[in-house]
Amino acid sequence: MTASASGIPLPAVAGDDLVAPGLSDRVGRPGEFPYTRGIRPTMYRERPWTIRQLAGFGTAQDTNARYRMLLDNGSTGINGVFDYPSLRAFDSDEPRARADVGRGGVAVDVRDDFDDLFKAIPLDSVSVSLVSSQPIGAVAHLAMYLRSAERQGFARTSLAGTSQNDFLMETAITIAPEALPPAGSFRLACDLADFALREVPRWNPVSVSGYNYREAGADATFEMALCLAHGQAVARELIGRGHDPDRVLSRISFFLNAHNDFFEEVAKYRALRRMWATWVRDELGVTSPRAQAFRYHVQTSGVTNAARHAHVNIARSALQGLAAVCGGTQSLHLNGYDEAVCIPSEHAAMTALRTQYVLLHETGVAKVADPLGGSHLVEYLTDSLEARAAELVAVIDDIGGVVAATEQGWVHAELARTAFADQKAIEDGTSLVVGVNTQLEGDDEQPMLFEIPDDTLERQVARLELVRSRRSEVGPALKAVAQACRDGVNVMPAVLAAVDADVTLGELGLVFRDELGRWEFPLW
Numbered sequence: 160m161t162a163s164a165s166g167i168p169l170p171a172v173a174g175d176d177l178v179a180p181g182l183s184d185r186v187g188r189p190g191e192f193p194y195t196r197g198i199r200p201t202m203y204r205e206r207p208w209t210i211r212q213l214a215g216f217g218t219a220q221d222t223n224a225r226y227r228m229l230l231d232n233g234s235t236g237i238n239g240v241f242d243y244p245s246l247r248a249f250d251s252d253e254p255r256a257r258a259d260v261g262r263g264g265v266a267v268d269v270r271d272d273f274d275d276l277f278k279a280i281p282l283d284s285v286s287v288s289l290v291s292s293q294p295i296g297a298v299a300h301l302a303m304y305l306r307s308a309e310r311q312g313f314a315r316t317s318l319a320g321t322s323q324n325d326f327l328m329e330t331a332i333t334i335a336p337e338a339l340p341p342a343g344s345f346r347l348a349c350d351l352a353d354f355a356l357r358e359v360p361r362w363n364p365v366s367v368s369g370y371n372y373r374e375a376g377a378d379a380t381f382e383m384a385l386c387l388a389h390g391q392a393v394a395r396e397l398i399g400r401g402h403d404p405d406r407v408l409s410r411i412s413f414f415l416n417a418h419n420d421f422f423e424e425v426a427k428y429r430a431l432r433r434m435w436a437t438w439v440r441d442e443l444g445v446t447s448p449r450a451q452a453f454r455y456h457v458q459t460s461g462v463t464n465a466a467r468h469a470h471v472n473i474a475r476s477a478l479q480g481l482a483a484v485c486g487g488t489q490s491l492h493l494n495g496y497d498e499a500v501c502i503p504s505e506h507a508a509m510t511a512l513r514t515q516y517v518l519l520h521e522t523g524v525a526k527v528a529d530p531l532g533g534s535h536l537v538e539y540l541t542d543s544l545e546a547r548a549a550e551l552v553a554v555i556d557d558i559g560g561v562v563a564a565t566e567q568g569w570v571h572a573e574l575a576r577t578a579f580a581d582q583k584a585i586e587d588g589t590s591l592v593v594g595v596n597t598q599l600e601g602d603d604e605q606p607m608l609f610e611i612p613d614d615t616l617e618r619q620v621a622r623l624e625l626v627r628s629r630r631s632e633v634g635p636a637l638k639a640v641a642q643a644c645r646d647g648v649n650v651m652p653a654v655l656a657a658v659d660a661d662v663t664l665g666e667l668g669l670v671f672r673d674e675l676g677r678w679e680f681p682l683w
Contacts, residue, residue, distance in 0.1 A: 164420035165378040167543045173536035182538060185433065189528035190448075192440070193433040195541065196529035197487040198452040203525035207235075209490040210515045211288060211456065215240035215264040216502045217611045218618050219275035222265040226280060228505070233512055237320075238456075238492055239276070240264040240290040241300070246328075247335045248295045248668025251619040255336060256665075261615035263502070264290075267300070268619060268664050269626045273307035282313045287320035288456070288490075292368065293329035294347035295339055297322050299667045301351060302654045305359070321363040321412055321456075322355070324348050325371075327389060327561070331570045332371045334680060341565040343675030347650065349396045354651035356402055356410060363412040365393050366456070373416035374462050376578020379427045380544060384551030385570070386413055387434060388561040391552075394443070404443055408450035415488075417479035418460045424479070425531055426540035428455070428486030434545055456490035457483035464499040467594035469606050472496040477514050484524050485531050491515060497606040504609040568681030626661050636660040637670055644674035 190200035242264040244256035291297035326344035355364035369386040435453035459479040493511040495503030584590035636657040643653040
């Protein structure tokens with residue numbers, strides 16, 4: 160049987176008999192319920208997608224230079240990734256962290272790092288995505304970003320951007336030492352969102368990270384189900400905290416993967432828009448178009464990139480990006496061709512950036528909303544993915560929701576199952592990957608490896624020592640954060656006060672672990 164990447168059976172020829180009756184009601188028009196065809200009537204004619212290339216390495220000064228290079232050459236937003244210690248709220252001089260400082264993202268420990276990270280960038284006109292991933296780091300990153308922006312003269316009400324802030328990243332995906340329990344991590348994520356909804360009106364305080372679920376082994380169906388279940392849990396929690404549903408829903412965003420199965424990926428984005436809008440209307444009774452719109456950023460798939468014949472990754476990223484645009488993304492990052500072996504070099508970063516402009520200006524894809532809408536194959540895949548994802552969401556709901564499904568290890572087991580199936584298909588040749596299990600012959604011209612500056616750790620430790628030497632009110636500030644954790648109140652005001660006292664990221668992380676607990680991951 161020939162099937163899509165998620166196992167949906169595919170006929171040799173897609174005809175009108177493939178599509179269930181009532182298509183016009185399921186599809187509608189762009190900018191109208193159920194938004195299958197896009198969230199705006201003319202899509203990219205009205206507003207091109209945001210070109211938001213990912214960047215982060217070394218120290219804040221190093222990454223600031225990369226941000227400015229990308230902005231000067233056509234990026235229209237900042238997509239900032241942090242190193243592993245910073246994501247997990249460990250200081251750079253912590254023994255377990257030292258080997259990873261500045262690798263895979265930028266190192267940040269204190270508010271001063273954010274001053275350097277966003278120096279000479281007009282934060283009131285450039286939107287910023289803080290790819291903080293895990294709430295234990297995300298709350299501190301947002302607090303440091305806000306205080307740094309205010310020190311540079313930008314009011315928090317003028318700041319536009321996103322915190323990735325996804326509890327599943329900490330508890331099921333990028334598993335790390337001393338992770339918070341799922342309930343504690345989810346609580347911090349919602350504290351950040353609760354605060355931002357009240358204080359930072361242009362900020363998207365939760366970006367549900369389907370991208371990383373997919374990179375960890377989920378197929379398209381499971382990626383969809385986890386996104387929907389998680390987004391619904393956040394919406395219910397914030398509405399339960401007294402926020403207006405329209406306001407909550409218009410500020411939840413998503414971060415999705417663009418994988419190799421072109422037509423399935425296009426269908427995935429279309430199905431998610433329809434499922435989200437229908438849930439918002441039918442369960443919450445909300446009819447505002449802004450609230451019903453499923454808004455998302457897309458990154459091309461890192462795990463599909465191969466180290467061998469690395470320049471072929473340029474084609475992979477271009478085709479994956481084309482799927483994202485045909486599917487109606489609001490924002491896009493294309494991976495550098497060398498990301499399978501190193502942080503993107505300047506050449507790889509600029510090649511990816513210019514590839515976005517090829518998509519925008521040369522392919523014609525931006526001229527028509529939902530250009531593949533009405534295709535028998537795409538509509539069949541859209542319907543099939545919707546049905547399969549709905550079944551998985553129902554399973555999650557029966558378990559007790561996405562937090563309970565994580566606590567009980569169900570999410571981990573499903574990820575392991577789909578990841579194993581994907582890897583087995585590559586190893587037995589069912590799934591062919593150029594440079595991995597086919598087309599191995601010929602010269603293999605390797606890209607030049609990009610290296611982070613040798614003195615990254617030395618500079619970070621020096622910054623930490625300088626900040627620690629000048630402060631005096633750390634103890635009371637940390638006690639206030641601990642008390643907020645114990646009292647069940649929003650931790651963000653106490654975290655902001657701690658940032659003012661020059662508390663470090665690692666010190667905040669230790670308080671959260673001591674107060675909210677350390678989780679033992681379920682093993683199957």
